[in-house]
Amino acid sequence: MKLNGNIFLVGPMGAGKTTIGRLLAKALGQEFLDSDKEIEQRTGVSIPMIFEYEGEFGFRKREAEILADLTSLSPIVLATGGGSVILPENQQILRQRGFVVYLQCPVDTQLERTQKDSNRPLLKTGNPRERLQELLKVRDPIYHSIADFIVDTGEYSSRSCVRHILKALQCSVSHIK
DSSP states (O other), rough: OOOOOOEEEETTTTHHHHHHHHHHHHHHHHHEEHHHHHHHHSSSSOOHHHHHHHHHHHHHHHHHHHHHHHSSSSEEEEEETTTHHHHHHHHHHHHHHHHEEEEEOOHHHHHHHTTTTOOOOGGGGEEEEEEEEEEHHHHHHHHHHSSSEEEEEETTTTHHHHHHHHHHHHHHHHOOO
């Protein structure tokens, strides 16, 4: 594990990054942060509104700035946005500044968890399943490449996922000593 104690959760929308992040932070006694919530708080507008006025490029620029800020804090548990790994500079920051956990999640589970969420601008399409599959095809190799640990949130409950992550953290710390 990176010695600063930071844990960064990456994965697709609907994977459970916020839910698992809160539980994990509580178990570790660390601060929990959500990069999407931070973007909304700092800009004073919703993510869909940022997408509407600035497009995905504008949003990703804001997201990169927030990630640079948040990942410099320590120790934290940070839930990142699903597309935060797209930019190479974000991949590097995440790899260098913390223990990266990829919360893997099947598309069916993502659909179930996001179907009533209007705060998902990338799913404003006639075929959300197809869109999720397209996003996963591009992002999954990136998630794998930066992950220190992978857990399937479609297979395990949130609490079980936290237990798996805690075990992985214990193993990585014991390997450093």
